[in-house]
Amino acid sequence: MEKYSDNPLDTKRRILEAAGKIFAARGFQGTTVRDICSEADVNIAAVSYHFRDKKNLYFDTLKYWQAAAFQKYPHIRETDASLPPEDRLRAFVFQFVSRMLNDGNASWFGKLMAKEVIEPTEALDIVVEEAVRPSFEILRSIVTELIGNVSDERTIRLCCASIIGQSLYFFYSQPVIAKLFSGNTPGFTEPELIADHVARFSVNAIKAFAIQMKGDTP
Amino acid sequence: MEKYSDNPLDTKRRILEAAGKIFAARGFQGTTVRDICSEADVNIAAVSYHFRDKKNLYFDTLKYWQAAAFQKYPHIRETDASLPPEDRLRAFVFQFVSRMLNDGNASWFGKLMAKEVIEPTEALDIVVEEAVRPSFEILRSIVTELIGNVSDERTIRLCCASIIGQSLYFFYSQPVIAKLFSGNTPGFTEPELIADHVARFSVNAIKAFAIQMKGDTP
Amino acid sequence: MEKYSDNPLDTKRRILEAAGKIFAARGFQGTTVRDICSEADVNIAAVSYHFRDKKNLYFDTLKYWQAAAFQKYPHIRETDASLPPEDRLRAFVFQFVSRMLNDGNASWFGKLMAKEVIEPTEALDIVVEEAVRPSFEILRSIVTELIGNVSDERTIRLCCASIIGQSLYFFYSQPVIAKLFSGNTPGFTEPELIADHVARFSVNAIKAFAIQMKGDTP
Amino acid sequence: MEKYSDNPLDTKRRILEAAGKIFAARGFQGTTVRDICSEADVNIAAVSYHFRDKKNLYFDTLKYWQAAAFQKYPHIRETDASLPPEDRLRAFVFQFVSRMLNDGNASWFGKLMAKEVIEPTEALDIVVEEAVRPSFEILRSIVTELIGNVSDERTIRLCCASIIGQSLYFFYSQPVIAKLFSGNTPGFTEPELIADHVARFSVNAIKAFAIQMKGDTP
């Protein structure tokens, strides 16, 4: 009966936008196709038509918002290789945290990813290959430079994990931190301050590592 | 048909065991009462009888496994205060990680907690007050001692967050790490090695902090 | 565990009292055995033990309260036959209405009976044989005397029905009347006033019948 | 398996028809949505789709059959005001009784209404406002004309109640009357004969009232 004056091609996009919002908020199981269609203002059957079924819509939504997040907060560039590794580490953490923490649509990717990690589906592959691994490789090169070539692969990996672990914690633990400190959380919510701390903490740790190891293997 | 008195009085416990397993694996929404009862080999109405409804069963399950986890891996004792803070930090991380990472039933608590943090329900309060806050306070006293009394509250909190963040990462990211390193993950799965790394990394960082701050405020 | 100091024989009575109250308020289908046992403060299994099942409890409850109602408001006595039929009709209606309308326990019988008439079960027989028929026979003799022996059986029955119909209406329509007249219902709730009106209305009608019929068949 | 388009667009009506039949027979609590859908030969989810839930279906069913009953047996017209009140009273009772008593679907309204009166739900408002009150107003004007303007409001209301009470009795007491007279019930089942009796009985009563009251207040 009703006709939309919109471009008919954006029905699909409207569904993806709505799905990002609702999947991020309620998870896969907690989301109903009806709610998404209602939010997107499209007919129920549209999901089946454009995405075959709910699971496939979830996949496509994850990919869609992952792409959006990396478009807004890209990987730090190789051309930045001229900067000292301390600065590059801080920039890395800032981009990494911003990508997930920023309010509005951009944060949907972070939430979707976090849920996927905690309760993996087949979609975890996408996240790992297209988001985690590239980030890890960049981080690896920064850490390698920081620690010097005195170290073994295992130590480098552990240090990378320490940095990623800290960064993620400041994102996904927001509700816990708010409860723990009764909302009085200066420095725990702004990407700049988070990046300052994580970078400084980690640079300190790694440089001490470097010194210690140099002593170990003269 | 079925026996009434298979094993008297432990129906409630059997439900809690099964619920821990299944809630941990599939989350609250993804779990059906029928599945729990089937796993526990009890009638479906038993949940209503013993726990009133699914939500209340979830609460009780969380408390049950939280208690079990802390019974097996208790908080490190105040009497350990005689040890140097470096050793206490390592012990803390070891207990913390073991509590969640150990295979078998004990790890259900960790998974339940992780899901609760990522997709909070009303039960988040229980987790924060009874598991997170006590741990945080202990960690806080260790960090305070390490950093010396040159530091402010905000810095101490951020350092605690860095430690907790690393520790948690090694727990919940197991599937991601396995994919990322193709299963070749020495040092990423054993609580002892995780504790070694996290403690060393963090002690290095915090001691450097202490030195830097002493320089800042002579 | 707990023991009642009460006479153990009154468990049954307590159930019947509670059942009267709750069946009357909510009907057979709307009543749960648990509610009755909770109200009676007895164990769930007591109903099964004393009454075999819910349906049988309902039967026994109906009989119990029917007996109670007729004990408190008995049939008007044959010895009253000396009174003029106008007075006996008024007395009949008064007893009839009081039996059902009086507040408290006595009214439970009325409500049980009304529900039984509107949605008959096998228990309708009890009501008809032990409550309706005796009342009808008494009323029949009064009407016969009022109308004189000029009338046929069918007319007498119809007049009896008119009287019973009016009397019942003032009982079961209380909620409707309250809504219809917005609670302003003088004369519609007190058994004395109801009896005054119904008796006067009906005596007038029947006496006119008598005169008309005498004219018809001289 | 099943066809989708057996008969398009009348699923809703089929449900209402089946619901009328079954609600009338077993009441709200005694009726299952499954039974209705089975009778209507529709899928069980159709109730949720078209009526949201069981309670709302009950409301709509009541309205649907109330409308049907008043369409088949409308209120007597104001244009009949030219007829003498005796005739109008008989016509009123005839319509009133027919509306509920006629066999087949039409009687469902009567049964639904009777159950609603005896065991009221939130739907009683609908019945009172849309069925009872209009009828009562019409009856009130007839009685007022019959009794003359010698009477007070309370007496008029009581007389209306006497007429309604008789009329209803002949409807809802069919099962009791059949048992009481062993099925030999001439004059108790045909709307015409019921209307003859009730109208004559009541006209006699009211006219006598009128004479008595005229004597009271000369």
Added chain:
DNA sequence: CATGAATGAGCCTTCATTCAT
């Protein structure tokens, strides 16, 4: 006699999906 844990059937409702238009 009384208890209360346990049972199994069934009810209302919700959900993803499909079909005819």
Added chain:
DNA sequence: CATGAATGAAGGCTCATTCAT
């Protein structure tokens, strides 16, 4: 392409009833 009515499979929960003590 889009619509919305219709489907079938569960899901959470309630209830009368039973059994061992």
